[in-house]
Amino acid sequence: MHTPNPPLGLAYIAAALKDAHYAYTVIDGTGSALDAVHPYPGRSDFMMQGLSFEAIVARIPRETTVIGIACMFSTLWPLTRMLAERVRAAFPDALLVLGGEHGTAVPQHVLKVSCFDVVVTGEGEETFVRLLQANERGTPLSEVKGVVYRDGDSVVNTGLSARQRDVDSIAWPDWESFPLEEYVNRHQINGINLGHSMPLLATRGCPYQCTFCSNPGMWTTRYLPRNPRNVVDEMEHWVRRYRVANFDFQDLTAVVKRRWAIDFCRELIARKLDVTWQMPSGTRSEVFDTEVADLLYRSGCRALAFAPESGAPEILEAVKKQVDIEALVRAARTALARGFMVSCFFVIGFPQETPATMRRTMRLIRRLAVMGIHDVAVTKFVPYPGSQLFRQLQEAGTIKLDDEFFVSPMDFYTTKAPSYAPAISSRRLYLTMLWMFTNFYVISFLCRPARVARVLWKAIVEGAEETRYAKWFVDVFYTRRHWRKLRDRTSA
Numbered sequence: 001m002h003t004p005n006p007p008l009g010l011a012y013i014a015a016a017l018k019d020a021h022y023a024y025t026v027i028d029g030t031g032s033a034l035d036a037v038h039p040y041p042g043r044s045d046f047m048m049q050g051l052s053f054e055a056i057v058a059r060i061p062r063e064t065t066v067i068g069i070a071c072m073f074s075t076l077w078p079l080t081r082m083l084a085e086r087v088r089a090a091f092p093d094a095l096l097v098l099g100g101e102h103g104t105a106v107p108q109h110v111l112k113v114s115c116f117d118v119v120v121t122g123e124g125e126e127t128f129v130r131l132l133q134a135n136e137r138g139t140p141l142s143e144v145k146g147v148v149y150r151d152g153d154s155v156v157n158t159g160l161s162a163r164q165r166d167v168d169s170i171a172w173p174d175w176e177s178f179p180l181e182e183y184v185n186r187h188q189i190n191g192i193n194l195g196h197s198m199p200l201l202a203t204r205g206c207p208y209q210c211t212f213c214s215n216p217g218m219w220t221t222r223y224l225p226r227n228p229r230n231v232v233d234e235m236e237h238w239v240r241r242y243r244v245a246n247f248d249f250q251d252l253t254a255v256v257k258r259r260w261a262i263d264f265c266r267e268l269i270a271r272k273l274d275v276t277w278q279m280p281s282g283t284r285s286e287v288f289d290t291e292v293a294d295l296l297y298r299s300g301c302r303a304l305a306f307a308p309e310s311g312a313p314e315i316l317e318a319v320k321k322q323v324d325i326e327a328l329v330r331a332a333r334t335a336l337a338r339g340f341m342v343s344c345f346f347v348i349g350f351p352q353e354t355p356a357t358m359r360r361t362m363r364l365i366r367r368l369a370v371m372g373i374h375d376v377a378v379t380k381f382v383p384y385p386g387s388q389l390f391r392q393l394q395e396a397g398t399i400k401l402d403d404e405f406f407v408s409p410m411d412f413y414t415t416k417a418p419s420y421a422p423a424i425s426s427r428r429l430y431l432t433m434l435w436m437f438t439n440f441y442v443i444s445f446l447c448r449p450a451r452v453a454r455v456l457w458k459a460i461v462e463g464a465e466e467t468r469y470a471k472w473f474v475d476v477f478y479t480r481r482h483w484r485k486l487r488d489r490t491s492a
């Protein structure tokens with residue numbers, strides 16, 4: 001189970017429908033019932049948050065002809081498929097459409113094992129509107145770029161649609177149709193708790209091609225930042241509308257171009273919105289120098305994450321991460337000196353991983369702890385559908401596309417998750433991950449006992465999360481117990 005976030009992708013889709021004057025109903029299955037928790041079919045250690053399948057189906061207006069469902073995480077595919085079956089039973093004639101990362105990654109598989117009629121691949125706004133127009137006019141789906149559909153016994157893929165180049169013309173998310181305040185009031189969002197927060201997207205795409213990431217297949221390598229003024233206009237709008245104090249940027253990598261970062265910060269500083277913002281999903285570090293760090297901080301940015309992924313250059317080369325570790329460490333030092341909360345993301349267990357490469361990663365983690373980095377996240381490698389490594393492992397017959405595989409990222413922090421590195425056993429990977437966390441936090445504590453104690457005190461006593469490990473503590477001490485109680489109440 002993970003913290004649900006306001007569904008930004010769907011809010012963009014809703015805005016596109018509004019712009020095109022289509023009548024639509026939004027059902028936010030999670031956000032509409034954040035306090036309802038149900039048992040997860042077939043896994044007693046998982047829980048499902050939100051409306052039941054039956055309640056979702058009951059909210060779909062009877063006259064609906066096209067039903068779109070989003071599946072961002074492959075981990076959610078088994079549930080999405082079960083929901084689609086219920087929807088299909090109640091609406092046998094409706095066109096059932098899947099959108100989001102998962103369908104884009106494995107559209108053929110989706111159509112083979114489920115009752116979806118069409119998969120919208122890649123960026124969804126224009127494609128979904130074109131699909132609706134084609135459906136309305138009876139035009140063949142083969143004329144709609146960006147869709148995959150069944151045609152008799154075969155599956156037709158019209159190819160990824162071209163990305164919207166004029167990103168400033170994309171309508172802002174239609175949050176009015178979603179129970180956004182339910183998320184905001186409970187701090188159901190990605191970043192550390194800096195007050196009432198909502199998500200924002202300042203850029204689209206990422207120019208890099210890391211082999212473990214689904215980005216190139218989903219967004220291509222076209223990185224398009226929005227006009228800084230347009231981004232700040234949107235922030236100002238939400239500050240007025242929802243009284244938000246903080247924005248969590250959901251960008252794949254917000255800061256790539258130095259000029260853009262500087263212009264954006266200057267615009268935000270000039271507008272005096274009195275908000276903070278953060279980049280919890282991670283950002284590239286290449287343009288992060290003293291001037292950029294200072295402007296980011298003055299514009300309200302308080303927390304960010306860099307993703308070295310590994311401390312071993314041979315692993316970075318193998319996965320095409322294109323990161324210079326020493327430059328990243330310098331950027332992290334600059335960020336710390338300016339007062340940012342800094343996290344670093346690591347992945348262990350890439351197919352090329354060996355005990356020696358993991359030792360190098362451990363050395364980097366210890367070095368970052370001594371430097372004063374606030375958090376690290378160490379996860380085990382999972383071949384995410386849509387990534388180059390996924391395709392390679394699938395071709396090699398290592399992956400079987402079943403529910404167990406799709407939910408495996410949920411088992412990161414247990415011994416269940418498999419190892420894809422022939423040189424490392426699953427158990428060793430798990431223990432190394434724990435050892436890396438232990439090393440980082442023990443060293444952090446020894447180097448800065450007062451800081452760690454203050455953060456943990458605030459987390460445990462006040463439930464306030466200043467860092468990711470504080471968020472984890474709050475999760476263990478409060479949130480999980482809270483969910484268990486809610487589950488027992490829901491099923492009573």
Ligand code: B12
Nearest residue numbers: 002005008009068069070073074075099100123124252281
């Ligand atoms: C924010 C975020 C999170 C947040 C929460 C997200 C949430 N619940 O909303 C948190 C921190 C919880 C998170 C966790 C994880 N995340 Co994450 N996350 C993101 C991130 C950075 C932003 C999502 C977003 O808002 N995108 C912006 C919107 C506009 O894009 P979109 O949702 O894709 O929507 C567009 C299209 O998909 C389409 N579309 C979407 N829905 C629909 C519906 C219909 C009907 C149609 C027609 C079209 C359509 O149109 C939209 C507009 O163009 C993405 C990367 C990214 N930038 O997309 C990764 C990403 C989704 N995460 C990813 C991963 C791997 C994870 C983790 C496994 C990481 C980890 N190591 O633990 C966990 C797993 C969580 C779980 N239990 O499954 C992968 C998913 C890969 C996959 N196939 O599963 C992504 C794609 C990053 C990547 N490139 O690798 N994540």
Ligand code: SF4
Nearest residue numbers: 206208209210213252
């Ligand atoms: S991992 Fe990050 S840098 Fe690499 S392609 Fe994905 S979003 Fe871009």
